[in-house]
Amino acid sequence: MHRTRVRTLVALAAAVAVVGALLLRLLESRRVYLPAAAWVEIFAVVLLAGLVVGAGWSVRAYLRGDKPDLDPLRAARTFAMAKAAAYTGALLAGRYVAHVLVMLPELEVEARRDQAVVSGVAALAAVGLSAAGVLVEKFCQIPPPEDDDGEAEPLPS
Template sequence: MKPLRLTILAVIGIVLGLAGFAATELADRSSGTTPVLPYSALGSMAVIAVFTLALGIRVLRWRNSEKRTRMIDPIFAARTLVLAHACAYAGAVLLGWHAGVLADQLPVWAVRSTSPVILQAIAMMGGGVIMVAIGLLVERFCRVPPEDGEEPKDGREAGPNRAGDAEGGYA
């Protein structure tokens, strides 16, 4: 599995930001409600983030233990890595969408300074940032350190998960 790239996450955020901006404009023009998630979505985001972090810590403990009495289940480690990627992508989507909503609502902030839509968008953006950070952190937890005395085939410095490695570098 390839590592997460910040540029891809940024592109996702920008594209969804533009979509969120356009959707908010369309909703305003048709006198509809602003397309922002309610505060209750923060609870779901928190559950996903905490669950991802807990599984990542479990993989990290195995990776850093000196005495490994048994191997970690490779399916468990792979699922944890996939969950970390999904968490980061979902966070980028939520961050981008709500940044677009906020960008559309900023001109009216002076008129409606206590607007719940603006506060909801800011809260969802914060949740998105946390989800991206946890996804990147757990991905880092799943990296396997190089074995002692292992020499890379191409003469570069040994290190886990270099870009271009065919065999990966995850637990």
């Protein structure tokens, strides 16, 4: 599996934000109001980011030689979890940014301003989840094998 590109995550978040903002504006024009982010969502996203980094830290310790007993299947699962966290963070960031974009014209209304602030903080937490996923993917990167001369062999494409 290849590592996730940050450019892909940014494009995904931007696409979700634009499409989400358009859909939210359409719904609100028909007097359908979807709830904005809640503080418990922010807590859950931050907790998830911490769990991803925690799982990745053990793989990092193994690759550095600090932890000699690690199941290779666990390392592969950690990489897959990190990739999922990176994409989930990008999707959530787009969703929360869409809420902020919809509420920008009405920031003088206190309730809308509060919703925009919570959604903005949630977007930052989602970016943190995505960053944690990308970081843990890097933790799971195996160094290239060395040949008999002690020089690293290039990885096959």
